[in-house]
Amino acid sequence: MTSTPVGIHDLSFATTHYALDHGVLAERLGVDPDKFYLGIGQEMMSVAAADEDIVTIAAAAAKPILDRHGVDNIRTVLLATESGVDQSKAAGLYLHPLIGLPNTARVVELKQACYGGTAGLQFAAGLIARDPSQRVLVIAADIAKYELDTPGEPTQGAAAVAMLVSANPAILELEPHSGIYSADIMDFWRPNYRTAAMVDGKTSVNAYQKATQEAWTDYRRNGGRDLTEFAAFCYHQPFTKMAFKAHRHLLESQGHTAEPAEIDAALHNTTIYNRTVGNSYTASLYLGLASLLDHTGDLTGQALAFISYGSGSVAEFFSGTVQPGYREHLRTEENRDAIATRVALDYDRYRVLHETESPSDGMYHAIPEETGRPFRLAAISGHKRIYESR
Ligand code: COA
Numbered sequence: 001m002t003s004t005p006v007g008i009h010d011l012s013f014a015t016t017h018y019a020l021d022h023g024v025l026a027e028r029l030g031v032d033p034d035k036f037y038l039g040i041g042q043e044m045m046s047v048a049a050a051d052e053d054i055v056t057i058a059a060a061a062a063k064p065i066l067d068r069h070g071v072d073n074i075r076t077v078l079l080a081t082e083s084g085v086d087q088s089k090a091a092g093l094y095l096h097p098l099i100g101l102p103n104t105a106r107v108v109e110l111k112q113a114c115y116g117g118t119a120g121l122q123f124a125a126g127l128i129a130r131d132p133s134q135r136v137l138v139i140a141a142d143i144a145k146y147e148l149d150t151p152g153e154p155t156q157g158a159a160a161v162a163m164l165v166s167a168n169p170a171i172l173e174l175e176p177h178s179g180i181y182s183a184d185i186m187d188f189w190r191p192n193y194r195t196a197a198m199v200d201g202k203t204s205v206n207a208y209q210k211a212t213q214e215a216w217t218d219y220r221r222n223g224g225r226d227l228t229e230f231a232a233f234c235y236h237q238p239f240t241k242m243a244f245k246a247h248r249h250l251l252e253s254q255g256h257t258a259e260p261a262e263i264d265a266a267l268h269n270t271t272i273y274n275r276t277v278g279n280s281y282t283a284s285l286y287l288g289l290a291s292l293l294d295h296t297g298d299l300t301g302q303a304l305a306f307i308s309y310g311s312g313s314v315a316e317f318f319s320g321t322v323q324p325g326y327r328e329h330l331r332t333e334e335n336r337d338a339i340a341t342r343v344a345l346d347y348d349r350y351r352v353l354h355e356t357e358s359p360s361d362g363m364y365h366a367i368p369e370e371t372g373r374p375f376r377l378a379a380i381s382g383h384k385r386i387y388e389s390r
Pocket of ligand 1: 114201
């Protein structure tokens, strides 16, 4: 039986107004900048202005998709995040007035740490397999925040990736095989009463590697491709060095020699954006895909591997094939612009932004205009968040 191809028809990326240079952070923390540049593989990280949150960056990522394709037959909007703004209302609903989402689409928020975007993509594929005339808007949006002066601090970041998932996709067809590994682990979590995540970094690195290997084993059990068939491997990147560590671990676990040059060839182009954006949790894997497509020669017909990991933990290994003509649908210039137009953040303002808490008294609080991006949080009033287009 042949089934309709389903996958990513369009992909758009947005990030915050500010970026903090890891050189600035290293100087203030009194550490060798090479610990960040080489040790964890990060150069900069995106930082939200006071009037930005996951809704504003999600709207900025999704709007170009609606501008290009319209809203017809978008019957579902899945927004994945682990830095949501409300415990009850789905963040995607705030996008209605900002970008003109249709009232005839169901809107749901998904959470499982950094894995949530992949859950959205797979759920979307299932809905479209049931009715190929429908399209699903999947948005992965996160602002990664760890406590100041902790090992997690240099692995912050922020971004949103919006994907239009449809039948007969223009960019990437998802393959049906998938491998999963879920286990209860306390490697990274954020209790409801905290704004910054808790992380046990070493446990997390080990759990990520084990989960990658187990998800790969399950992928193969389910009829997936051989390791040698992939042109590139897109990993979730809490920091870019993690992808290299996990790939080496995977290759060695399968009896392959892991030559650094071979690992670099398979991964380097997936890490270019993440190296300067930082961790974007749910969006990170898909930012890796954008980076690969924007920086690599013709990949038509090539198979790509995807390794999604969300602490806590769920991992999934899946694959896709790059579609003929995909390059005409990329947003390379816009993606580079989103990164290049960030404003360099000075350290003092960074600390103030980091330490500022949302008002919780129910009074009217106007938020001064700070971001240069298309959408902003204008006020919080009566415990309601009020957004506006700029
Ligand atoms: N030059 C080059 N490399 C250097 C260096 C220098 N001057 N100083 C240190 N390094 C290397 C270390 O050797 C180490 O490399 P290795 O991992 O290959 O051994 C790396 O830099 C990190 O150093 P380490 O001392 O382990 O750093 P740390 O204790 O500050 O923790 C993380 C690093 C990544 C564990 C920490 O930032 C973290 O927990 N981040 C959050 C991770 C996360 O979000 N996990 C959840 C989602 S998957």
